[in-house]
Amino acid sequence: MTQIVLSGVHKRYPGGHEALANISLAINAGELVFVTGHSGAGKSTLLKLIAAIERPSTGSVIVNGQNIGTLRARGIPFLRRHLGLVFQDHKLLFDRSVIDNVLLPLDINGFDRREGTRRARAALDKVGLLHKEKAQPITLSGGEQQRLCIARAIVHRPAILLADEPTGNLDADYATEIGVLFRDFNQVGVTVVLATHDMQLAARLNPRLIEVRAGRLAA
Amino acid sequence: MRRWLAAHWRAFSATLARFAGAPLTSLLNVTVIGTALALPLGFYLVLSNLQGLARDYSPQPQVSIFLNIDAQEADVREITQRLKSQPGIAGFRFVPRDQALKSLQSRTGLGDVIAGLGQNPLPDAFVVDAGRKATALESLRAEFARWPKVAEVHVDSDWARRLDSLLALGRYAVLMLASALALALVAITFNTIRLQILTQRDEIEVAKLIGATDGYIQRPFLYLGSLIGCTGGAVAWLMVWGALWVFNGQLRPLAELYGIPLTLAHLNGSDSMATLLFAGGLGWFGAWLSVRRHLHHYNPS
Incomplete structure (x- = not known):
């Protein structure tokens, strides 16, 4: 089943900069997709279009x-x-504890506190942060903050997981750890679309690769 | 439905926590609003107390009819007949000139002076109790003045009517003051909520990114506005209460001098409730304007 379909997509920002040109692609449910390319190639714009943060021109x-x-x-x-x-x-959000950050999506989705806390704990456990549930996010390392962000993204069990340069600021070991997390989610059926310029990570996880070059799909 | 209630309860308790979490800011806001509301509230109280006094101490409106000095018994009978068939009056009594003189002598201590007059200068008179309607008094006066042998007609409750119209004027002044200060209250909450939105922009952005509806995002701000308004109303109530307490203490010696119970009463239950609701509503309105104006600026990108 195709879950994400782009056809003939152009994205021009106000001021005339053309971020994406003539993009057509389809992503099936349950796929693991890496969108690669240099910074500024349009990877982030592609993800923003899927998340409805931007609309196509x-x-x-x-x-x-x-x-x-x-x-x-x-x-x-x-x-x-x-x-x-x-x-x-x-x-x-640095004004609240680790677990309260994870509870936010559940709050928004209208879960009651008890069920929400149970799920938030499970999500934190999944990313290996359960022992820090009461900590303040500011005290976490960069890798831990990224894992917290992932826990928040998956706690409401979304069908599609979009990640923009999730390993951008991390050293290789951390990056692999995070990459494996995404693969695990993919293996339980979540569609994962991940924008990265980290080709080593791509080589390890063996995803479907989509390369964006100057706003166009590379052949 | 339970979900909806739970979401509201959560937003409300988060608002309370936020309100209590910045006590100085909250206190300042609430004091400003309280002061702004206490002014018209205080004036309103003084006015309604005065009105109560006027009602308690003004007798039923009366019209006095004075006959000519040379009026005879037949003329008195004629007027009596006419009064009996006159619609719109509650009752009347006849005051013969001799009796009027006697009561004047006994009540004023002018006995010697009057005795020296040689003859009674007072006319026969009727005292007519008019109904409660002040407008009817004028037409009664005109009617009585046309009757035979009537020298003069007096409306005795003129002072009460003047006070009434003064009070009506006062009520307009209070209304205008209250409108101006209500506007101030809306402006204050508008700005408070604007600042609150600014400090929570990260949260708003993230919440939007993970699927929060506008309703979800607005809710705590609207609650905060209502809470600020309501608490401001309560502060105003307390301020007025304190002022009355002091004022009544000062009033007591004066009241004793005149021998009447003279204390200003505070707002009754329903007026107090209305004050709180009104203040809360204004706070909500200010917050709503602010949210409408500012929230859509924080679209994530």
């Missing part, structure tokens, strides 16, 4: 059967609840 982006280009603003939150987003800069 022309062409159509269809995620879970919904057209991002025509989706109304009030429909976006409900689309995003099927997604898990992992950011290079983590976007953690």
